[in-house]
Amino acid sequence: MTARPIIEIRGLGKFYDGFEALKNINLDVHSGERIVICGPSGSGKSTLIRCINRLEEHTSGELVVDGIELGEDTKDIRAVRQEVGMVFQQFNLFPHLTVLENLTIGPVRVRKIAKAEAEARARKYLERVHIPEQADKYPAQLSGGQQQRVAIARSLCMEPRIMLFDEPTSALDPEMINEVLDVMVELAGTGMTMIVVTHEMGFARKVADRMVFMERGEIVEVAPPDVFFTAPKSERCRAFLDQILEH
Amino acid sequence: MKRGAGTVRRLRKLHWADWAILALLGLFFGYVWFQIDGTLKYKWRWEIIPQYLFRYDEEQGRWVANILMQGLINTVRISVLAGLLALVLGTALGLARVAQNLTIRMLARTYLEFLRNIPAVVVIFIFYFFLSEQLIAAFRIEAWARGIARGENAWIWELFFGDMRRFPSLISGIVVLALFESAFVGEIVRAGIQSIPRGQREAAQAIGMTWADEMRFVVLPQAMRKVVPPLANEFIALVKNSAIVSLISVHDLTYKTVELVSSTRAIFEAWITTAVLYGGLCFLLSLLFRRFERAER
Ligand SMILES: Nc1ncnc2c1ncn2[C@@H]1O[C@H](COP(=O)(O)OP(=O)(O)O)[C@@H](O)[C@H]1O
Numbered sequence: 001m002t003a004r005p006i007i008e009i010r011g012l013g014k015f016y017d018g019f020e021a022l023k024n025i026n027l028d029v030h031s032g033e034r035i036v037i038c039g040p041s042g043s044g045k046s047t048l049i050r051c052i053n054r055l056e057e058h059t060s061g062e063l064v065v066d067g068i069e070l071g072e073d074t075k076d077i078r079a080v081r082q083e084v085g086m087v088f089q090q091f092n093l094f095p096h097l098t099v100l101e102n103l104t105i106g107p108v109r110v111r112k113i114a115k116a117e118a119e120a121r122a123r124k125y126l127e128r129v130h131i132p133e134q135a136d137k138y139p140a141q142l143s144g145g146q147q148q149r150v151a152i153a154r155s156l157c158m159e160p161r162i163m164l165f166d167e168p169t170s171a172l173d174p175e176m177i178n179e180v181l182d183v184m185v186e187l188a189g190t191g192m193t194m195i196v197v198t199h200e201m202g203f204a205r206k207v208a209d210r211m212v213f214m215e216r217g218e219i220v221e222v223a224p225p226d227v228f229f230t231a232p233k234s235e236r237c238r239a240f241l242d243q244i245l246e247h
Numbered sequence: 248m249k250r251g252a253g254t255v256r257r258l259r260k261l262h263w264a265d266w267a268i269l270a271l272l273g274l275f276f277g278y279v280w281f282q283i284d285g286t287l288k289y290k291w292r293w294e295i296i297p298q299y300l301f302r303y304d305e306e307q308g309r310w311v312a313n314i315l316m317q318g319l320i321n322t323v324r325i326s327v328l329a330g331l332l333a334l335v336l337g338t339a340l341g342l343a344r345v346a347q348n349l350t351i352r353m354l355a356r357t358y359l360e361f362l363r364n365i366p367a368v369v370v371i372f373i374f375y376f377f378l379s380e381q382l383i384a385a386f387r388i389e390a391w392a393r394g395i396a397r398g399e400n401a402w403i404w405e406l407f408f409g410d411m412r413r414f415p416s417l418i419s420g421i422v423v424l425a426l427f428e429s430a431f432v433g434e435i436v437r438a439g440i441q442s443i444p445r446g447q448r449e450a451a452q453a454i455g456m457t458w459a460d461e462m463r464f465v466v467l468p469q470a471m472r473k474v475v476p477p478l479a480n481e482f483i484a485l486v487k488n489s490a491i492v493s494l495i496s497v498h499d500l501t502y503k504t505v506e507l508v509s510s511t512r513a514i515f516e517a518w519i520t521t522a523v524l525y526g527g528l529c530f531l532l533s534l535l536f537r538r539f540e541r542a543e544r
């Protein structure tokens with residue numbers, strides 16, 4: 001690929017007062033690429049993707065998203081955030097707003113588009129995540145799987161160029177995991193650039209262009225899924241895969 | 248009521264210790280009574296009190312509020328208006344306490360510590376002489392209020408602010424009380440804001456909201472719902488604290504009682520009546536708030 005990567009991460013480091021959570025991370029992500037990040041708990045996966053939309057500030061290195069270098073400038077940060085959707089493990093829907101309001105608040109307040117248009121867009125994305133009938137309910141009235149799909153739709157309503165997922169199915173009951181993964185697979189089919197932190201290896205095999213394995217704040221291995229799952233180069237990666245694929 | 252393992256069992260029968268406490272209380276009040284009645288030779292004149300609540304106005308041909316009632320109505324006016332102003336100022340202060348800008352946070356903190364560590368009466372005088380008086384002079388509020396009092400729509404204004412000739416004094420009472428209460432409202436609002444889970448703010452930030460929009464559309468609407476019960480309690484405290492504005496000659500219930508006492512010498516009757524009026528007002532408010540809270544659930 002010759003086009004400029006949509007995300008460029010160069011020598012990225014992150015310290016949490018004294019604790020080094022990310023060490024010299026280098027990764028380029030191209031438009032339309034799907035990256036799945038895995039690794040043991042505490043290895044810095046969340047920290048890394050949270051740096052991409054600056055929910056965390058990196059302490060060294062360089063991070064360029066959609067041509068904008070992330071620094072102190074708050075306008076730049078907001079510009080990046082509008083292009084980068086994020087889905088959290090705990091959904092983080094706004095409990096005081098209806099599903100529809102959850103979906104329109106970003107477009108109306110941030111993108112400044114008309115309310116009617118935002119609602120039409122919201123209904124379109126609710127359709128995409130297969131819950132058009134829940135528009136007027138409050139988040140607390142929905143199941144976990146439905147809430148996470150609303151959260152995905154909320155991000156999509158901003159029409160971002162990149163979607164980040166931080167263990168989107170980890171907080172769900174097992175029977176609801178697939179409904180969320182299905183939506184994510186469909187989204188991958190639309191050509192969206194996605195970075196997904198997950199331990200759902202079936203999903204990873206299906207959609208990932210590249211797998212990233214992290215441990216102790218470092219990227220240990222980057223490989224396409226067929227190589228990654230059959231012949232990982234590093235011992236640590238192999239041990240990790242054995243452990244999670246055992247079940 | 249459920250009687251689970253966690254709830255305290257409420258005794259329905261009085262124990263001997265309870266009788267002892269009641270007897271001691273009885274003795275104490277008996278002694279006080281004896282002192283007033285026997286030693287001071289106090290002559291109770293309860294019969295004069297009702298006319299100071301309401302009196303019959305011959306000119307208008309109807310019953311009108313007399314000084315104690317006027318005082319109570321003023322106390323309610325001051326409390327409601329100061330409460331609203333304190334809510335606005337307190338919300339601003341609460342926001343300032345969690346602002347991103349360090350200077351703003353420090354200023355808010357300084358204001359708060361100033362109010363917390365200085366006696367209310369002193370604060371009130373400082374606000375009165377340094378702020379209220381200057382504001383009233385600067386905005387020519389005296390002249391403006393006198394104009395209204397003479398104008399045609401005076402009655403609307405009087406509904407909210409009472410006698411317009413006393414408007415400047417009322418306004419300084421309201422401003423001073425609101426400034427004083429804003430510190431406490433501010434702390435309640437700050438606690439409410441900080442009780443909103445971090446994920447809510449992150450979700451707002453992740454869609455690119457500004458700090459102000461994040462507060463306005465995500466944090467405050469949730470925080471305000473949480474702080475309604477403590478704010479209701481604070482409002483009751485405000486009604487009681489409003490008595491100190493009598494020190495800056497605002498004609499509230501306390502001020503009117505002082506007036507009544509100096510003209511009639513009915514010290515005990517007047518103060519007991521006033522205590523009952525304050526107590527009744529606050530008790531009614533707490534009943535009302537409790538009902539609202541129950542309806543919310
Ligand atoms: N806000 C924080 N303050 C201090 N340490 C943190 C903070 N967030 C994460 N960490 C630490 O950084 C490391 C990486 O965390 P995280 O990125 O959440 O890992 P993962 O998502 O891979 O489980 C962990 O050791 C964690 O304890």
Ligand SMILES: [Mg+2]
Nearest residue numbers: 045046047167
């Ligand atoms: Mg994590």
